[in-house]
Amino acid sequence: MTADALLCLCRAGFEPELAAELTERAAEAGFAGYARTQRASGFVEFVCHDAAALDRALPFHQLIFARQKLLRLADLRELDPTDRIAPILAALEATTAEGPRSTFGELWVEHPDSDEGKPLAGLARAFANALRPALREAGWLSRQDDASRPRLHVVFVSGQHAMLTRSDTRDAAPWPLGIPRLRMHPDAPSRSALKLEEALLTLLDDGERKRLLRDGMRGADLGAAPGGWSWVLVRNGLHVTSVDNGPLRPHLLDSGKVEHVRADGFHWQPKAPLDWMVCDMVEQPRRVAERMATWMREGWCRHTIFNLKLPMKKRWDETRLCLDLFTAQAARPMTVRARQLFHDREEITVFATLR
Ligand SMILES: C[S@@+](CC[C@H](N)C(=O)[O-])C[C@H]1O[C@@H](n2cnc3c(N)ncnc32)[C@H](O)[C@@H]1O
Structure with a gap:
């Protein structure tokens, strides 16, 4: 043709x-x-x-x-x-x-x-x-x-x-x-929940979703309030530490699977290695990319999904720079995929998993 x-x-x-x-x-x-x-x-x-x-x-x-x-x-x-x-x-x-x-x-x-x-x-x-x-x-x-x-x-x-x-x-x-047509669940604490749902649907394949998201796994959610991403992780069977100085929706805590830690997401680290870390903190993308790289390099988690909020200018250059910085500083063999999701506005979402 x-x-x-x-x-x-x-x-x-x-x-x-x-x-x-x-x-x-x-x-x-x-x-x-x-x-x-x-x-x-x-x-x-x-x-x-x-x-x-x-x-x-x-x-x-x-x-x-x-x-x-x-x-x-x-x-x-x-x-x-x-x-x-x-x-x-x-x-x-x-x-x-x-x-x-x-x-x-x-x-x-x-x-x-x-x-x-x-x-x-x-x-x-x-x-x-x-x-x-x-x-x-x-x-x-x-x-x-x-x-x-x-x-x-x-x-x-x-x-x-x-x-x-x-x-x-x-x-x-x-x-x-x-465009994936996702419906907002009435129990979801925020519309942001759709972002993580779309990321799991788009950035992982069927096999990865089954293998990497299992009952009893442990994860952290940095910049968690009011709790949309933590809620998605809990629905996928995880126990979650939700890190944010802001309040979480009370019904999320009622699940018994969420621990709320009021701390700075750029300094908090887990006491033992986790399966997952997700991050939706609104911050300079380079700062986020560096912190995410530290998590992977130190083995604090095996899989991550994080957002990079893009500045108004030179967004492609910034994307390239942040992804290069993340992979270089993580210094571990990883699969990395990134996409501007339908539910992303001035941002992209990145999935990385250790190979
Ligand atoms: C876009 S909101 C997160 C929404 C959340 N993912 C959800 O699904 O409901 C960003 C959050 O990041 C938090 N945040 C920003 N900087 C932070 C930091 N240094 N440490 C912890 N949380 C931070 C803010 O308090 C805010 O609640």
Whole structure:
């Protein structure tokens, strides 16, 4: 199939960070190309001669600011609102000139998560219902959803402009728009609980969630108040020491699995090694990265999830610097993954586990 660009979705406002990340990672992987984007659009195109090879060289789980990674097959502009289906079928047909015909396992019709993109949700839903039977009829889409085959995505940028893209389901976000739909539990002490839930869902795979989160494990939560992250850990079977000078929601303490320690999270350390440490302290990201590295280096925990609050300027440079500093100062073999989650605002979330 022909492909001329990667299309990555992101949080609106973070296009410069994603563009810088893609540019740097593509160069490191030996690809020439350039990022194209508009502020607040919620997406970045990375134009590259061999976009399919670049797509394989940049695994989705290594990208920090991309919510979704798609390979663009065609950029369809000036679409006629009375027939958007014919140009899509023609664009798909054109791809067979350079490669074998694929049958896609699923169709998703999406839009960027931006002020301009969100009003396109209704069009996307209606158009998916119209396009699906036409694709099946023409042999482009399997009769039943089939996750083992590539997925076809149509991303509307406006009513007249859509990008036809594909993803490998093993190398892409498993949610439309790259957004996991999590519901706030009525017992959760804060909305921040959703952040840790999303981190566990996104940054760990199924095997890791089973292996690394088990009943009776012990953890610490630095900057815990009012207790959302501690609550998520308790629901995963852990006993938690919640460190914060601020108050925790009383019902959290009633669980009998939480000990509240009023102390400075930058000085407190556990008496014995723990399985987990999580940290949501609002502080300079470098200071947090250094403290997290101390925990890993000293063996005070084996696994960690922490947030790095990003400054307003040079957020990609700061991200790179903090992650490099964390891995260098931890000085232990670790798996490290980082992502700007849907529930993250001006921040990213990092997972690290000792190997
Ligand atoms: C964003 S809130 C944490 C929300 C929490 N994760 C939740 O789910 O409810 C940040 C917390 O970090 C705490 N904090 C900031 N600096 C701290 C420090 N040096 N030591 C301990 N806690 C700190 C603040 O008191 C605040 O409660």
